[in-house]
Amino acid sequence: MKPAAFEYHAPTTVDEAVTLLAEHAPNDGRILAGGQSLVPTMAFRLARPTHLIDINNVADLDKLVIEDGALCIGATVRHAQFHTPACDGVLGHLLTDVVSNIAHYPIRQRGTFCGSVAHSDPASEWCMVSATLDATMVAQSASGERLIPAAEFFETVMTTTLNEDELLREVRIPLLSDDTLYGFQEFNRRAGDFAISMTLVTYRLEGGKITDPHIGVGGAEDRPRRIAEAEAALAGQVPGDDAFRAAADAAAAAIDPMEDHATNAQYRRDLTATLVRRALENAAS
Amino acid sequence: MSDKKDITLTINGRDHNVSVDPRWTLADVIRDHCGQTGTHLGCEHGICGACTVLVDDAPVRSCLMFGVQADSKKIRTVEGLAKGEEYHPLQKAFMENHALQCGYCTPGFLMLATGILEAQPDISDDELNDVLSSNLCRCTGYANIVKAVRAARDEMKAAS
Incomplete structure (x- = not known):
């Protein structure tokens, strides 16, 4: 249970970090941020990176600010920084409601928002939040910056469209208007464990009818995503049991659930329908 | 290398x-x-x-x-944690409430509880349960650990 040897680099600027990454990524060099997923993987020797580029001492990566209508979350912002609202308004409260579901308190002191997104575990709450709320990923390499919409970022289990020489420098989540309603639901068998399925829903009301619905599902498929079929079932409806059940059933039918030794596809489908319905009820209450 | x-x-x-x-x-x-x-x-x-x-x-x-x-x-x-011969309120509470048996997990629980009680002296019972779910103990069944940390919380608050 001891990590294999590696070369350690502790850059203090983003330029230095991405230059090191460009040099070492082809030889399995990796970014080390919070380390709460990477280090256990190294302890099991499932990962044996030859170089670790520790970004914890890089200035400016800890920024957590509002710019151009979005909450900008820098690469070393910890989960614990969302224990209290990170910004005014609905988004700040939403993130605070979600964060208590992420692992446990000590893990949240070290683990980072961007690290979770880059790691891209299907059961990651922040990945699902990013997908549901149409976040933008800011990828930085030695040759410049690239903006990647969340819908084009998550590919499959622990696989993103980030290139090996790119650092996920920042995630930008659009602020939510004050009339946005939201609900979050997650199910697992033990507190802090990986989600078997989870959902985040948001919508607004116009003339008593649902507009701009976002229904994201995570943990159930190989990547988190918005479920267009469920959103279509909800748009233009009057909030209530009929509309919520129709959207929940549409979500369950649309997903392609993962299976494992304890959970078959039908179980995840049923679970997803229940969670989507409950999240919609939470949003309405 | x-x-x-x-x-x-x-x-x-x-x-x-x-x-x-x-x-x-x-x-x-x-x-x-x-x-x-x-x-x-x-x-x-x-x-x-x-x-x-x-x-x-x-x-x-x-x-x-x-x-x-x-x-x-x-x-x-x-x-x-201890100040010379004087145990920390958490250490005393663990002894008084039988919050350890084999003791292997105890240093981790003590430091977890120290961290949370310093950051949130007024933490509620429910929030405390959630934080204490971070660590594993295979002897006590947790009830006495929870009891001890609540007792220490109350004592540390009264003393401050």
């Missing part, structure tokens, strides 16, 4: 100048190279919490940080 790095770990107010291999976890450096063996290692992959220490006052898994990352940070371990 990797060169050793010279770092200074400040553990319970005392500086330790050590030369570390980057792959050594903070837990291993504290135990094997600074001689502070009160911090225990259970699972070594961040699940059990036996190795919990305070780094700059935040409770963290010392098996999920490399020692080299803790250079010049303020570390507190179970050895720093």
Whole structure:
């Protein structure tokens, strides 16, 4: 249970970090941020990176600010920084409601928002939040910056469209208007464990009818995503049991659930329908 | 293949100048190279919490940080809780409430509880339950640990 040897680099600027990454990524060099997923993987020797580029001492990566209508979350912002609202308004409260579901308190002191997104575990709450709320990923390499919409970022289990020489420098989540309603639901068998399925829903009301619905599902498929079929079932409806059940059933039918030794596809489908319905009820209450 | 790095770990107010291999976890450096063996290692992959220490006052898994990352940070371990012969209120509460049996997980629970009670002296019973779910204990069934930490919370509040 001891990590294999590696070369350690502790850059203090983003330029230095991405230059090191460009040099070492082809030889399995990796970014080390919070380390709460990477280090256990190294302890099991499932990962044996030859170089670790520790970004914890890089200035400016800890920024957590509002710019151009979005909450900008820098690469070393910890989960614990969302224990209290990170910004005014609905988004700040939403993130605070979600964060208590992420692992446990000590893990949240070290683990980072961007690290979770880059790691891209299907059961990651922040990945699902990013997908549901149409976040933008800011990828930085030695040759410049690239903006990647969340819908084009998550590919499959622990696989993103980030290139090996790119650092996920920042995630930008659009602020939510004050009339946005939201609900979050997650199910697992033990507190802090990986989600078997989870959902985040948001919508607004116009003339008593649902507009701009976002229904994201995570943990159930190989990547988190918005479920267009469920959103279509909800748009233009009057909030209530009929509309919520129709959207929940549409979500369950649309997903392609993962299976494992304890959970078959039908179980995840049923679970997803229940969670989507409950999240919609939470949003309405 | 990797060169050793010279770092200074400040553990319970005392500086330790050590030369570390980057792959050594903070837990291993504290135990094997600074001689502070009160911090225990259970699972070594961040699940059990036996190795919990305070780094700059935040409770963290010392098996999920490399020692080299803790250079010049303020570390507190179970050895720093008692003031001379006087036990910390949490240590007293653990003894009085039978919150340990084999004792292996106790240093981790004590540091987790110290961190949370310092950060949130008014923490509710429910929030405390959630925080204490971070660590594993295979002897007590948790009820007495919860009882002890609640008692320490109340005593520390009354004393402040």
